Amino acid sequence: MDTMQKYLSIAQDLTNKIKHGQYTEGTLLPSETILANLYGTSRATVRKALVELTENGLIQKIKGKGSVVLDTAKFTFPISGITTFTELNRNQQMNAVTTVLALEDRPLPAEIMKQVGRHLDPAATFIQRLRTVDDEAIVVDEDYLLKSVVPEVPEIVAQGSLYEYMEDTLNLNIAYATKTITVEPMDEAICAKLHLETANLAVVVRSLTYLNDTTFFQYTRSIHRPDRFKFVDFARRKHLVAKKF
Amino acid sequence: MDTMQKYLSIAQDLTNKIKHGQYTEGTLLPSETILANLYGTSRATVRKALVELTENGLIQKIKGKGSVVLDTAKFTFPISGITTFTELNRNQQMNAVTTVLALEDRPLPAEIMKQVGRHLDPAATFIQRLRTVDDEAIVVDEDYLLKSVVPEVPEIVAQGSLYEYMEDTLNLNIAYATKTITVEPMDEAICAKLHLETANLAVVVRSLTYLNDTTFFQYTRSIHRPDRFKFVDFARRKHLVAKKF
DNA sequence: TAGTGGTCTAGACCACGCG
DNA sequence: GCGTGGTCTAGACCACTAC
Numbered sequence: 001m002d003t004m005q006k007y008l009s010i011a012q013d014l015t016n017k018i019k020h021g022q023y024t025e026g027t028l029l030p031s032e033t034i035l036a037n038l039y040g041t042s043r044a045t046v047r048k049a050l051v052e053l054t055e056n057g058l059i060q061k062i063k064g065k066g067s068v069v070l071d072t073a074k075f076t077f078p079i080s081g082i083t084t085f086t087e088l089n090r091n092q093q094m095n096a097v098t099t100v101l102a103l104e105d106r107p108l109p110a111e112i113m114k115q116v117g118r119h120l121d122p123a124a125t126f127i128q129r130l131r132t133v134d135d136e137a138i139v140v141d142e143d144y145l146l147k148s149v150v151p152e153v154p155e156i157v158a159q160g161s162l163y164e165y166m167e168d169t170l171n172l173n174i175a176y177a178t179k180t181i182t183v184e185p186m187d188e189a190i191c192a193k194l195h196l197e198t199a200n201l202a203v204v205v206r207s208l209t210y211l212n213d214t215t216f217f218q219y220t221r222s223i224h225r226p227d228r229f230k231f232v233d234f235a236r237r238k239h240l241v242a243k244k245f
Numbered sequence: 246m247d248t249m250q251k252y253l254s255i256a257q258d259l260t261n262k263i264k265h266g267q268y269t270e271g272t273l274l275p276s277e278t279i280l281a282n283l284y285g286t287s288r289a290t291v292r293k294a295l296v297e298l299t300e301n302g303l304i305q306k307i308k309g310k311g312s313v314v315l316d317t318a319k320f321t322f323p324i325s326g327i328t329t330f331t332e333l334n335r336n337q338q339m340n341a342v343t344t345v346l347a348l349e350d351r352p353l354p355a356e357i358m359k360q361v362g363r364h365l366d367p368a369a370t371f372i373q374r375l376r377t378v379d380d381e382a383i384v385v386d387e388d389y390l391l392k393s394v395v396p397e398v399p400e401i402v403a404q405g406s407l408y409e410y411m412e413d414t415l416n417l418n419i420a421y422a423t424k425t426i427t428v429e430p431m432d433e434a435i436c437a438k439l440h441l442e443t444a445n446l447a448v449v450v451r452s453l454t455y456l457n458d459t460t461f462f463q464y465t466r467s468i469h470r471p472d473r474f475k476f477v478d479f480a481r482r483k484h485l486v487a488k489k490f
Numbered sequence: 491t492a493g494t495g496g497t498c499t500a501g502a503c504c505a506c507g508c509g
Numbered sequence: 510g511c512g513t514g515g516t517c518t519a520g521a522c523c524a525c526t527a528c
Contacts, residue, residue, distance in 0.1 A: 005497065026459075031513060042499045047514085060420060060459050063514045064506030068459050175305060179478045183428060183448060183471035199444030201471060203428060214271075214305050214313050226428035226446060231476075233424045250516065276494060287518045292495085308495050309525030 010039050010049035018058055018069055028066035029059065057234035095134050100158045101193075102128035108144050108219060116208060116216040123147040124219075127158050130193060137194050140223040149217035173212035180206045181231065186223065194225050203229040255284050255294035263303055263314055273311035274304065302479035340379050345403045346438075347373035353389050353464060361453060361461040368392040369464075372403050375438060382439050385468040394462035418457035425451045426476065431468065439470050448474040 004012075017023050030038065035046045050067060053059045059067045106126035113122055124144040131139040143162065145153060150166060157165040166172040185200045196202060203224040210216050249257075262268050275283065280291045295312060298304045304312045351371035358367055369389040376384040388407065390398060395411060402410040411417040431439075431447045441447060448469040455461050 007497075033513085042501095043514095044500090045498060048497085050514095057421065057423070060455075060457070061514065062458055062507080064508080064512080066507095066513060070459065174482045176302065176479065176481045178302070179476075179480060181426065181474075181476040181478075183446075183474055199446055201428075201444055201446055210305075212305070213307060214315065229426075229428055231424075231426040233426075234421065235424060236421045237419045252516075278494085287520095288495095289519090290517060293516085295495095306495065307526085309493080309527080311494065311526095 006039075006041055007045050007048040008052070010035075010041070010046060011052040013039075014049060014053060015056070015058060018053075023069050025069050025071045027069055029069065031066060055236075097132040098159060099130040099132065100127070100155070101130055101140075102126060103153065103155060103158050105147075106144070108146070112144070112208070112219050116219075120146070120216065121148050125150065125153045127153060127162070129158065136228075138225055138228050140190060140193055142221040142223070144219040146217045149211070149215065172217075175210055175212040175214075177207045177209040182206075183226065190223055194223065196225065199226075201226055251284075251286055252290050252293040253297070255280075255286070255291060256297040258284075259294060259298060260301070260303060263298075268314050270314050270316045272314055274314065276311060300481075342377040343404060344375040344377065345372070345400070346375055346385075347371060348398065348400060348403050350392075351389070353391070357389070357453070357464050361464075365391070365461065366393050370395065370398045372398060372407070374403065381473075383470055383473050385435060385438055387466040387468070389464040391462045394456070394460065417462075420455055420457040420459075422452045422454040424453075427451075428471065435468055439468065441470065444471075446471055 014023070014029070023029055029035070029050075032043050032046050032050070036043045039046065050059065050061065053067075054061060057070060059069055061067050104126055106124060107122040108116075108120075108124045113120065124146050127141075127143040127145070129141045129143075130137055131141065145162070149172065150170065153162070153165075163174065167174060182204050183201055184204050186194075186196065186202045190196075190202065191200050194202065203226050205220075205222040205224065207218070207220040207222070208216060209218040209220070259268070259274070268274055274280070274295075277288050277291050277295070281288045284291065295304065295306065298312075299306060302315060304314055306312050349371050351369060352367040353361075353365075353369045358365065369391050372386075372388040372390070374386045374388075375382055376386065390407070394417065395415065398407070398410075408419065412419060427449050428446055429449050430445045431441065435441075435447065436445050439447065448471050450465075450467040450469065452463070452465040452467070453461060454463040454465070
């Protein structure tokens with residue numbers, strides 16, 4: 001069954017046509033009125049689809065002119081904000097291996113409890129995983145999953161994708177996250193796992209992730225080898241309401 | 246004169262009311278129909294305003310329930326994607342000083358020319374600036390501004406904000422940028438300026454910035470002391486069209 | 491059942507780019 | 510002057526939440 005909303009399927013279709021070269025870099029998409037006729041829909045719906053492409057850096061709209069297809073080849077795979085290993089792995093072809101180092105009960109760290117609210121039950125599942133690409137240790141991921149939301153994490157799930165399990169099996173509605181990126185010295189245990197040599201510095205990506213109903217459920221600390229870390233972002237200039245860059 | 250669009254002024258008003266505590270964390274905003282009546286507009290316009298708040302991490306909409314005000318205090322100042330010194334300085338209270346180290350003609354580096362297109366004229370103005378907070382050197386910013394777009398950069402502008410000059414004086418329409426964050430070893434000149442000690446590693450933020458008509462005009466290399474670098478982001482879960490996290 | 495947000499329509503007027 | 514995208518309206522139906 002095709003229960004997808006109209007504007008999303010239009011966005012999907014246009015995205016595919018751009019990525020497959022049917023609409024090429026530097027040219028204009030058909031006008032909104034023409035697209036509305038093509039897809040048998042209203043202009044408002046087409047515009048909603050084009051907002052998706054705009055946010056993903058695929059087109060740039062110019063008033064009075066049209067929608068210019070941007071050079072998406074430059075953004076090839078990491079189209080935006082890709083930081084964690086799973087995301088990279090999903091979007092790129094990598095010879096990647098995940099090793100589960102720990103899977104146990106461990107309460108949410110106190111400093112995180114302070115940020116997300118003291119009223120919460122700190123009981124959580126702790127998962128530590130080592131990510132290896134081409135026999136080289138790249139990332140150590142440490143996840144805390146609140147038991148109140150995810151009662152248990154089977155070993156097989158830890159080996160694969162936590163998000164697939166939560167979204168497809170548990171039907172959880174993951175909505176948003178706050179992330180920070182810093183560079184910090186690490187202890188010996190981590191240094192040994194990532195083979196950090198000259199300096200003991202690593203890139204640390206911390207994420208606090210929330211469900212659609214605003215309940216906090218996951219804290220992730222992702223520790224990257226600095227020489228293999230790369231964060232790519234596409235940002236649009238914001239005006240007036242809140243400066244974004 | 247107040248030529249601002251209706252939806253933006255509504256977004257502005259709601260943002261202020263949230264930041265000033267008139268709508269408090271965890272409570273619901275008035276429904277979209279009520280807001281439409283309050284502001285004397287249609288529901289569609291209110292919804293467009295609410296999209297702005299959603300993207301800025303101020304509210305979470307829940308179908309059938311309402312718009313929940315999120316804890317904006319947690320995201321205090323760097324609401325999203327703030328990386329460069331100027332942005333930080335604008336949004337925070339800092340005892341900050343800018344020193345212009347270089348202001349001269351210098352062509353765009355060859356590796357950047359490859360990315361933005363060989364047909365461009367590489368003639369550019371090079372600006373190197375040292376950012377100091379509380380007498381501590383934090384960031385070295387290196388900007389290349391294409392002469393074809395920005396013919397000249399007065400000394401006074403280099404001392405202050407390039408973007409204010411370009412937007413307010415030159416009336417340029419800055420639209421979007423691609424950014425990368427990496428960690429790299431730096432040469433002695435940079436190490437000396439930032440007083441890098443134990444390791445010669447620094448955080449490098451590279452930005453390619455474009456105008457509304459898709460012309461490339463600026464390359465920035467921002468070199469941060471790793472122990473003072475912090476990148477904060479608010480990300481929403483994307484589905485189907487393009488994975489964002 | 492009543493109220494909410496999510497989607498969609500069919501119109502309208504405006505500001506802008508371009509010939 | 511014409512076509513473009515940007516804004517806005519007044520309606521409609523649906524899926525979801527809560528009672």
